[in-house]
Amino acid sequence: MFREEIRSIPVEEGEVYDVTIQDIARQGDGIARIEGFVVFVPGTKVGDEVRIKVERVLPKFAFSSIVE
DSSP states (O other): OHHHHHHTOOOOTTOEEEEEOOEEOTTSOEEEEETTEEEEETTOOTTOEEEEEEEEEOSSEEEEEEOO
16 A cells, blocks of 8 residues: 555655646645645745745655745
């Protein structure tokens, strides 16, 4: 089961993606989805189109930063 979870994560730490912010988390971070996988993007709002770098990947979601 653990291997299936790893394989189903569509993002990798250190990789860069172009995303659109679809939602806002309770803490105020933007939420983007890559193939349905939740990625938190601080300092964004719904509708923002940003390039992000994935900083940390966890089983259910990832954290990222904006690439300028």
